[in-house]
Amino acid sequence: xxxxxTLVVAATVLAATLPTGAFAADLPDPxxxxxxxxxxxxxxxxxHVTWAEAAARPNKIAVRDLDKASNVIAAYTTADGxxxxxxPAGLFxxxxxxxxMVAAGTRDGLTSPESPSAxxxxxxxxxxxxxxxxxxxxxxxxxxxxPLQDTTPGDPLxxxxxxxxxxxxxxxxxxxxxxxxxxxxxxxxxPASNYTFWLAGHSRWGLDAWDNEVVVxxxxxxxxxxxRWQYGSDMRVTGSYGRLLGWYQPRVILQARNSPASPWxxxxxxxxxxxxxxxxxxxxxxxxxxxxxANSITNSTNWTVFVGGYTAPVKTVAYQRVYALFTTPTVxxxxxxxxHVQLNVFLPKAQVALQRWNGKTWVFVQNITLTNNVGWAKxxxxxxxxxxxxxxxxxxxxxxxxxxxxxxxxxxxATVR
Numbered sequence: 001x002x003x004x005x006t007l008v009v010a011a012t013v014l015a016a017t018l019p020t021g022a023f024a025a026d027l028p029d030p031x032x033x034x035x036x037x038x039x040x041x042x043x044x045x046x047x048h049v050t051w052a053e054a055a056a057r058p059n060k061i062a063v064r065d066l067d068k069a070s071n072v073i074a075a076y077t078t079a080d081g082x083x084x085x086x087x088p089a090g091l092f093x094x095x096x097x098x099x100x101m102v103a104a105g106t107r108d109g110l111t112s113p114e115s116p117s118a119x120x121x122x123x124x125x126x127x128x129x130x131x132x133x134x135x136x137x138x139x140x141x142x143x144x145x146x147p148l149q150d151t152t153p154g155d156p157l158x159x160x161x162x163x164x165x166x167x168x169x170x171x172x173x174x175x176x177x178x179x180x181x182x183x184x185x186x187x188x189x190x191p192a193s194n195y196t197f198w199l200a201g202h203s204r205w206g207l208d209a210w211d212n213e214v215v216v217x218x219x220x221x222x223x224x225x226x227x228r229w230q231y232g233s234d235m236r237v238t239g240s241y242g243r244l245l246g247w248y249q250p251r252v253i254l255q256a257r258n259s260p261a262s263p264w265x266x267x268x269x270x271x272x273x274x275x276x277x278x279x280x281x282x283x284x285x286x287x288x289x290x291x292x293x294a295n296s297i298t299n300s301t302n303w304t305v306f307v308g309g310y311t312a313p314v315k316t317v318a319y320q321r322v323y324a325l326f327t328t329p330t331v332x333x334x335x336x337x338x339x340h341v342q343l344n345v346f347l348p349k350a351q352v353a354l355q356r357w358n359g360k361t362w363v364f365v366q367n368i369t370l371t372n373n374v375g376w377a378k379x380x381x382x383x384x385x386x387x388x389x390x391x392x393x394x395x396x397x398x399x400x401x402x403x404x405x406x407x408x409x410x411x412x413x414a415t416v417r
Contacts, residue, residue: 038157064101095121124207142185145184166178166186194245221309240272244276247304323408388411
Protein backbone atom coordinates (compact mmCIF):
# COMPACT_ATOMS: atom_id res chain seq x y z
CA UNK A 1 0.00 0.00 0.00
CA UNK A 2 1.34 3.41 -0.91
CA UNK A 3 1.94 5.61 2.09
CA UNK A 4 0.82 9.25 1.93
CA UNK A 5 1.89 11.55 4.75
CA THR A 6 -0.96 13.43 6.36
CA LEU A 7 -1.23 16.85 4.72
CA VAL A 8 -3.80 19.60 5.15
CA VAL A 9 -4.33 21.59 1.94
CA ALA A 10 -6.62 24.56 1.58
CA ALA A 11 -7.86 24.76 -1.99
CA THR A 12 -11.07 25.94 -3.59
CA VAL A 13 -12.63 23.24 -5.70
CA LEU A 14 -14.91 24.88 -8.24
CA ALA A 15 -17.20 23.59 -10.90
CA ALA A 16 -16.03 24.35 -14.42
CA THR A 17 -16.93 27.95 -15.11
CA LEU A 18 -18.39 28.44 -18.54
CA PRO A 19 -20.12 31.54 -19.82
CA THR A 20 -23.83 31.52 -19.05
CA GLY A 21 -26.53 33.34 -20.93
CA ALA A 22 -24.30 33.89 -23.94
CA PHE A 23 -22.03 31.93 -26.29
CA ALA A 24 -18.31 32.59 -26.39
CA ALA A 25 -18.76 34.55 -29.60
CA ASP A 26 -20.97 37.01 -27.69
CA LEU A 27 -18.26 37.84 -25.11
CA PRO A 28 -16.77 41.30 -25.53
CA ASP A 29 -13.08 40.45 -25.12
CA PRO A 30 -10.81 38.21 -27.19
CA UNK A 31 -9.29 35.16 -25.56
CA UNK A 32 -5.73 35.41 -24.23
CA UNK A 33 -3.12 33.73 -26.39
CA UNK A 34 0.10 31.74 -25.98
CA UNK A 35 -0.68 30.20 -22.57
CA UNK A 36 2.56 28.60 -21.40
CA UNK A 37 3.37 26.54 -18.30
CA UNK A 38 6.75 25.78 -16.74
CA UNK A 39 8.35 25.23 -13.36
CA UNK A 40 9.21 28.40 -11.47
CA UNK A 41 12.71 29.64 -12.28
CA UNK A 42 13.79 29.63 -8.62
CA UNK A 43 13.40 25.84 -8.45
CA UNK A 44 10.48 25.98 -6.03
CA UNK A 45 7.43 23.75 -6.27
CA UNK A 46 5.39 26.35 -8.18
CA UNK A 47 3.94 26.18 -11.65
CA HIS A 48 4.68 29.38 -13.58
CA VAL A 49 1.88 30.37 -16.00
CA THR A 50 2.24 33.09 -18.65
CA TRP A 51 -0.07 34.34 -21.40
CA ALA A 52 -0.36 37.21 -23.85
CA GLU A 53 -3.09 39.81 -24.31
CA ALA A 54 -3.54 42.83 -26.59
CA ALA A 55 -4.86 44.99 -23.74
CA ALA A 56 -4.59 45.02 -19.97
CA ARG A 57 -7.47 43.17 -18.40
CA PRO A 58 -8.16 41.23 -15.19
CA ASN A 59 -7.84 37.51 -15.67
CA LYS A 60 -9.10 34.26 -14.23
CA ILE A 61 -6.63 31.35 -14.20
CA ALA A 62 -8.09 27.90 -13.51
CA VAL A 63 -6.41 24.51 -13.28
CA ARG A 64 -8.88 22.05 -14.75
CA ASP A 65 -9.01 18.30 -14.20
CA LEU A 66 -10.05 17.12 -17.66
CA ASP A 67 -11.03 13.68 -16.39
CA LYS A 68 -13.56 15.20 -13.98
CA ALA A 69 -14.49 18.25 -16.05
CA SER A 70 -14.04 20.48 -13.04
CA ASN A 71 -11.65 23.09 -11.84
CA VAL A 72 -9.22 22.11 -9.10
CA ILE A 73 -8.22 25.64 -8.18
CA ALA A 74 -8.88 29.11 -9.55
CA ALA A 75 -6.88 32.31 -9.15
CA TYR A 76 -7.39 35.88 -10.31
CA THR A 77 -5.16 38.74 -11.42
CA THR A 78 -5.89 42.44 -11.74
CA ALA A 79 -5.69 44.50 -14.91
CA ASP A 80 -2.56 46.29 -13.75
CA GLY A 81 -0.73 43.08 -12.86
CA UNK A 82 1.63 41.06 -15.08
CA UNK A 83 0.35 38.44 -17.51
CA UNK A 84 1.76 35.66 -15.33
CA UNK A 85 1.14 33.87 -12.07
CA UNK A 86 2.79 31.19 -9.91
CA UNK A 87 0.51 28.42 -8.65
CA PRO A 88 1.50 26.07 -5.76
CA ALA A 89 1.92 22.65 -7.39
CA GLY A 90 0.89 20.86 -4.23
CA LEU A 91 -2.71 22.04 -4.67
CA PHE A 92 -3.34 19.95 -7.79
CA UNK A 93 -0.95 17.03 -7.65
CA UNK A 94 -1.68 13.35 -8.32
CA UNK A 95 -3.91 13.82 -11.36
CA UNK A 96 -3.59 12.35 -14.82
CA UNK A 97 -4.89 15.05 -17.23
CA UNK A 98 -4.76 18.73 -16.32
CA UNK A 99 -4.88 21.99 -18.24
CA UNK A 100 -4.46 25.59 -17.20
CA MET A 101 -7.28 27.71 -18.61
CA VAL A 102 -6.78 31.50 -18.85
CA ALA A 103 -9.58 33.94 -19.64
CA ALA A 104 -10.35 37.60 -19.17
CA GLY A 105 -12.70 38.05 -16.25
CA THR A 106 -13.22 38.37 -12.53
CA ARG A 107 -15.00 36.43 -9.81
CA ASP A 108 -18.25 37.76 -11.19
CA GLY A 109 -17.78 36.09 -14.56
CA LEU A 110 -15.74 35.80 -17.76
CA THR A 111 -15.50 38.45 -20.45
CA SER A 112 -13.59 36.28 -22.95
CA PRO A 113 -13.33 32.68 -24.04
CA GLU A 114 -10.80 30.50 -22.21
CA SER A 115 -7.41 29.76 -23.70
CA PRO A 116 -5.79 26.45 -22.70
CA SER A 117 -2.23 25.45 -21.91
CA ALA A 118 -0.71 22.16 -22.94
CA UNK A 119 -2.21 19.14 -21.22
CA UNK A 120 -0.06 17.82 -18.36
CA UNK A 121 -0.18 15.37 -15.48
CA UNK A 122 0.81 15.86 -11.86
CA UNK A 123 1.80 12.32 -10.98
CA UNK A 124 4.73 12.13 -8.62
CA UNK A 125 7.24 9.38 -7.95
CA UNK A 126 7.02 6.69 -5.34
CA UNK A 127 9.60 4.08 -4.37
CA UNK A 128 9.58 0.37 -3.65
CA UNK A 129 12.30 -1.28 -1.58
CA UNK A 130 13.39 -4.45 -3.36
CA UNK A 131 16.54 -5.45 -1.49
CA UNK A 132 17.82 -5.44 2.10
CA UNK A 133 21.08 -6.86 3.41
CA UNK A 134 22.68 -6.76 6.86
CA UNK A 135 26.14 -5.53 7.76
CA UNK A 136 27.79 -5.51 11.22
CA UNK A 137 26.86 -1.88 11.89
CA UNK A 138 23.73 -1.35 9.83
CA UNK A 139 21.87 -2.43 6.75
CA UNK A 140 21.98 -1.66 3.06
CA UNK A 141 18.66 -0.85 1.42
CA UNK A 142 18.08 -0.90 -2.33
CA UNK A 143 14.99 0.64 -3.88
CA UNK A 144 13.58 1.35 -7.30
CA UNK A 145 10.96 3.75 -8.60
CA UNK A 146 7.51 2.27 -8.45
CA PRO A 147 5.89 1.79 -11.86
CA LEU A 148 4.35 5.09 -12.86
CA GLN A 149 2.50 5.57 -16.11
CA ASP A 150 3.17 8.97 -17.60
CA THR A 151 -0.25 9.89 -18.99
CA THR A 152 1.08 12.99 -20.79
CA PRO A 153 4.63 12.15 -21.85
CA GLY A 154 6.81 15.09 -22.76
CA ASP A 155 4.61 17.73 -21.13
CA PRO A 156 6.31 20.92 -19.90
CA LEU A 157 6.00 19.89 -16.26
CA UNK A 158 7.63 16.46 -16.45
CA UNK A 159 10.01 16.64 -13.49
CA UNK A 160 13.38 14.95 -13.96
CA UNK A 161 14.70 16.24 -10.64
CA UNK A 162 13.38 13.43 -8.44
CA UNK A 163 15.35 12.89 -5.25
CA UNK A 164 14.98 10.31 -2.50
CA UNK A 165 14.79 11.03 1.21
CA UNK A 166 15.98 8.35 3.69
CA UNK A 167 13.64 8.53 6.68
CA UNK A 168 13.11 6.53 9.85
CA UNK A 169 10.60 6.39 12.66
CA UNK A 170 11.36 5.25 16.21
CA UNK A 171 9.66 5.59 19.56
CA UNK A 172 11.14 9.10 19.73
CA UNK A 173 9.58 10.38 16.49
CA UNK A 174 10.16 10.58 12.73
CA UNK A 175 13.46 11.89 11.36
CA UNK A 176 15.31 12.37 8.11
CA UNK A 177 18.37 10.16 7.94
CA UNK A 178 20.79 12.39 6.08
CA UNK A 179 20.08 14.60 3.09
CA UNK A 180 17.85 13.70 0.16
CA UNK A 181 19.65 12.85 -3.07
CA UNK A 182 19.49 10.81 -6.27
CA UNK A 183 20.81 7.58 -4.71
CA UNK A 184 18.41 4.66 -4.52
CA UNK A 185 20.83 2.49 -2.56
CA UNK A 186 21.60 3.72 0.94
CA UNK A 187 23.38 2.46 4.03
CA UNK A 188 21.37 2.77 7.24
CA UNK A 189 23.64 2.87 10.34
CA UNK A 190 21.00 1.66 12.85
CA PRO A 191 19.70 4.96 14.24
CA ALA A 192 17.71 3.25 17.03
CA SER A 193 17.23 -0.14 18.65
CA ASN A 194 13.89 -0.71 16.94
CA TYR A 195 12.87 1.47 14.01
CA THR A 196 11.04 1.63 10.69
CA PHE A 197 12.87 2.90 7.61
CA TRP A 198 11.67 4.02 4.20
CA LEU A 199 13.07 5.80 1.17
CA ALA A 200 10.62 8.40 -0.06
CA GLY A 201 10.52 9.67 -3.61
CA HIS A 202 10.32 13.47 -3.70
CA SER A 203 9.73 15.81 -6.63
CA ARG A 204 8.50 19.36 -7.08
CA TRP A 205 4.94 18.10 -6.88
CA GLY A 206 5.73 18.21 -3.21
CA LEU A 207 4.51 15.00 -1.63
CA ASP A 208 6.90 12.27 -0.49
CA ALA A 209 5.63 8.81 -1.40
CA TRP A 210 6.77 5.25 -0.77
CA ASP A 211 5.20 1.86 -1.30
CA ASN A 212 6.81 -0.20 1.46
CA GLU A 213 9.03 0.01 4.52
CA VAL A 214 11.72 -1.90 6.41
CA VAL A 215 10.80 -2.77 9.99
CA VAL A 216 13.99 -3.34 12.00
CA UNK A 217 14.23 -4.94 15.44
CA UNK A 218 17.54 -4.94 17.28
CA UNK A 219 16.47 -5.96 20.79
CA UNK A 220 18.65 -6.09 23.86
CA UNK A 221 18.26 -9.69 24.98
CA UNK A 222 18.59 -10.45 28.68
CA UNK A 223 19.09 -13.84 30.32
CA UNK A 224 19.08 -14.95 33.96
CA UNK A 225 19.84 -18.20 35.80
CA UNK A 226 20.56 -18.95 39.44
CA UNK A 227 24.23 -19.47 40.25
CA ARG A 228 23.55 -22.85 41.95
CA TRP A 229 20.97 -25.56 41.34
CA GLN A 230 20.62 -28.97 42.92
CA TYR A 231 21.87 -31.63 40.53
CA GLY A 232 19.05 -33.47 38.78
CA SER A 233 16.34 -30.98 39.71
CA ASP A 234 14.64 -28.83 37.09
CA MET A 235 16.53 -25.58 36.67
CA ARG A 236 15.21 -22.52 34.84
CA VAL A 237 16.81 -20.10 32.43
CA THR A 238 14.65 -17.04 31.81
CA GLY A 239 15.00 -13.90 29.75
CA SER A 240 13.38 -11.36 27.50
CA TYR A 241 13.94 -9.27 24.40
CA GLY A 242 10.85 -7.06 24.83
CA ARG A 243 8.03 -6.33 22.41
CA LEU A 244 9.07 -6.14 18.76
CA LEU A 245 7.88 -3.85 15.99
CA GLY A 246 7.67 -6.67 13.47
CA TRP A 247 4.79 -9.14 13.54
CA TYR A 248 6.87 -12.27 13.96
CA GLN A 249 8.35 -14.40 16.74
CA PRO A 250 12.02 -15.20 16.23
CA ARG A 251 13.32 -18.46 17.60
CA VAL A 252 15.21 -18.28 20.90
CA ILE A 253 18.05 -20.80 21.10
CA LEU A 254 19.57 -21.84 24.44
CA GLN A 255 23.22 -22.83 24.08
CA ALA A 256 25.61 -24.29 26.65
CA ARG A 257 29.27 -25.19 27.05
CA ASN A 258 30.92 -27.34 29.69
CA SER A 259 33.89 -25.02 30.24
CA PRO A 260 35.19 -21.72 28.87
CA ALA A 261 37.50 -23.68 26.56
CA SER A 262 34.86 -26.04 25.16
CA PRO A 263 32.55 -25.37 22.19
CA TRP A 264 28.97 -24.15 22.48
CA UNK A 265 26.17 -26.57 21.67
CA UNK A 266 22.37 -26.32 21.53
CA UNK A 267 20.38 -27.37 24.60
CA UNK A 268 16.90 -26.47 23.38
CA UNK A 269 14.96 -23.73 21.58
CA UNK A 270 11.52 -22.16 21.57
CA UNK A 271 9.62 -19.02 20.63
CA UNK A 272 8.89 -16.32 23.19
CA UNK A 273 5.59 -14.79 24.21
CA UNK A 274 4.22 -11.74 22.42
CA UNK A 275 5.95 -9.66 25.09
CA UNK A 276 9.29 -11.28 24.23
CA UNK A 277 9.62 -13.34 27.43
CA UNK A 278 10.97 -16.89 27.42
CA UNK A 279 11.58 -19.69 29.95
CA UNK A 280 13.59 -22.89 29.53
CA UNK A 281 13.29 -25.73 32.09
CA UNK A 282 15.60 -28.77 32.10
CA UNK A 283 17.67 -30.94 34.52
CA UNK A 284 20.39 -28.96 36.25
CA UNK A 285 23.98 -29.38 35.07
CA UNK A 286 27.15 -27.39 35.71
CA UNK A 287 27.54 -25.39 32.53
CA UNK A 288 27.72 -21.92 31.05
CA UNK A 289 24.59 -20.82 29.19
CA UNK A 290 23.80 -18.13 26.67
CA UNK A 291 20.98 -17.16 24.33
CA UNK A 292 21.56 -17.12 20.59
CA UNK A 293 19.18 -15.50 18.11
CA ALA A 294 19.75 -15.64 14.38
CA ASN A 295 19.53 -12.72 11.97
CA SER A 296 16.49 -12.88 9.73
CA ILE A 297 15.18 -10.89 6.77
CA THR A 298 11.73 -11.49 5.32
CA ASN A 299 9.79 -9.71 2.63
CA SER A 300 6.02 -9.54 2.35
CA THR A 301 4.16 -6.24 2.11
CA ASN A 302 6.93 -4.67 4.17
CA TRP A 303 10.42 -5.96 4.84
CA THR A 304 11.10 -7.21 8.36
CA VAL A 305 14.64 -7.42 9.72
CA PHE A 306 15.61 -9.05 12.99
CA VAL A 307 19.18 -8.42 14.11
CA GLY A 308 20.19 -11.31 16.36
CA GLY A 309 23.31 -12.13 18.31
CA TYR A 310 24.41 -13.66 21.60
CA THR A 311 23.96 -12.74 25.22
CA ALA A 312 26.86 -12.76 27.64
CA PRO A 313 27.22 -16.20 29.25
CA VAL A 314 25.82 -16.99 32.68
CA LYS A 315 27.20 -19.87 34.76
CA THR A 316 25.25 -22.34 36.85
CA VAL A 317 26.90 -24.88 39.20
CA ALA A 318 24.99 -28.08 39.96
CA TYR A 319 25.55 -29.34 43.48
CA GLN A 320 24.95 -32.71 45.15
CA ARG A 321 22.19 -33.67 47.50
CA VAL A 322 23.42 -35.92 50.33
CA TYR A 323 21.01 -38.09 52.33
CA ALA A 324 22.14 -39.57 55.69
CA LEU A 325 20.48 -41.02 58.81
CA PHE A 326 20.93 -43.44 61.67
CA THR A 327 18.95 -46.61 61.12
CA THR A 328 18.63 -46.80 64.92
CA PRO A 329 18.59 -43.19 66.14
CA THR A 330 18.56 -44.18 69.87
CA VAL A 331 21.02 -46.66 71.39
CA UNK A 332 22.34 -47.56 74.82
CA UNK A 333 25.86 -46.73 75.89
CA UNK A 334 28.25 -49.14 74.15
CA UNK A 335 25.80 -50.10 71.40
CA UNK A 336 26.25 -49.21 67.71
CA UNK A 337 23.96 -47.79 65.08
CA UNK A 338 24.30 -47.96 61.33
CA UNK A 339 24.74 -44.77 59.30
CA HIS A 340 23.04 -44.98 55.91
CA VAL A 341 24.38 -42.57 53.23
CA GLN A 342 23.12 -41.97 49.71
CA LEU A 343 23.97 -39.41 47.00
CA ASN A 344 21.64 -38.19 44.26
CA VAL A 345 24.54 -38.55 41.79
CA PHE A 346 24.94 -42.12 40.61
CA LEU A 347 28.64 -43.09 40.84
CA PRO A 348 30.13 -46.62 40.86
CA LYS A 349 32.58 -45.61 43.61
CA ALA A 350 32.81 -42.54 45.81
CA GLN A 351 34.02 -41.56 49.26
CA VAL A 352 32.43 -39.22 51.77
CA ALA A 353 33.40 -38.05 55.25
CA LEU A 354 31.39 -38.52 58.43
CA GLN A 355 31.72 -35.51 60.75
CA ARG A 356 30.58 -34.89 64.36
CA TRP A 357 29.88 -31.68 66.26
CA ASN A 358 32.01 -31.53 69.40
CA GLY A 359 30.33 -28.49 70.82
CA LYS A 360 32.75 -26.07 69.18
CA THR A 361 33.45 -27.29 65.67
CA TRP A 362 32.90 -30.15 63.25
CA VAL A 363 35.50 -32.90 63.56
CA PHE A 364 36.32 -35.80 61.26
CA VAL A 365 35.08 -39.21 62.36
CA GLN A 366 35.73 -41.55 59.43
CA ASN A 367 35.52 -41.95 55.66
CA ILE A 368 32.64 -43.92 54.17
CA THR A 369 33.01 -45.66 50.83
CA LEU A 370 29.95 -45.60 48.55
CA THR A 371 29.24 -48.20 45.94
CA ASN A 372 26.69 -47.24 43.30
CA ASN A 373 26.11 -44.04 45.32
CA VAL A 374 25.11 -45.90 48.56
CA GLY A 375 27.26 -46.46 51.66
CA TRP A 376 27.15 -47.64 55.29
CA ALA A 377 29.10 -47.09 58.49
CA LYS A 378 28.82 -47.92 62.21
CA UNK A 379 28.88 -45.46 65.09
CA UNK A 380 29.09 -46.48 68.76
CA UNK A 381 27.27 -44.53 71.47
CA UNK A 382 30.04 -43.95 74.04
CA UNK A 383 28.43 -41.60 76.57
CA UNK A 384 24.88 -40.72 77.35
CA UNK A 385 23.55 -37.70 75.54
CA UNK A 386 22.94 -36.41 72.07
CA UNK A 387 25.53 -36.12 69.28
CA UNK A 388 25.00 -34.35 65.94
CA UNK A 389 26.57 -35.77 62.80
CA UNK A 390 26.70 -34.82 59.15
CA UNK A 391 28.15 -36.13 55.88
CA UNK A 392 30.49 -34.10 53.67
CA UNK A 393 30.71 -35.16 50.01
CA UNK A 394 33.51 -33.44 48.03
CA UNK A 395 33.33 -32.35 44.40
CA UNK A 396 32.71 -35.17 41.98
CA UNK A 397 32.64 -35.46 38.21
CA UNK A 398 29.65 -36.86 36.36
CA UNK A 399 29.62 -37.22 32.58
CA UNK A 400 32.65 -34.97 32.39
CA UNK A 401 31.01 -32.14 34.37
CA UNK A 402 31.46 -30.93 37.91
CA UNK A 403 28.87 -31.72 40.57
CA UNK A 404 29.80 -29.49 43.46
CA UNK A 405 30.44 -30.58 47.05
CA UNK A 406 27.64 -30.57 49.59
CA UNK A 407 26.77 -31.40 53.20
CA UNK A 408 23.89 -33.52 54.34
CA UNK A 409 21.40 -32.13 56.81
CA UNK A 410 22.45 -32.82 60.41
CA UNK A 411 21.26 -36.09 61.95
CA UNK A 412 21.40 -37.01 65.66
CA UNK A 413 22.30 -40.10 67.63
CA ALA A 414 20.73 -40.33 71.10
CA THR A 415 22.65 -42.46 73.62
CA VAL A 416 20.95 -43.55 76.83
CA ARG A 417 21.99 -45.62 79.86
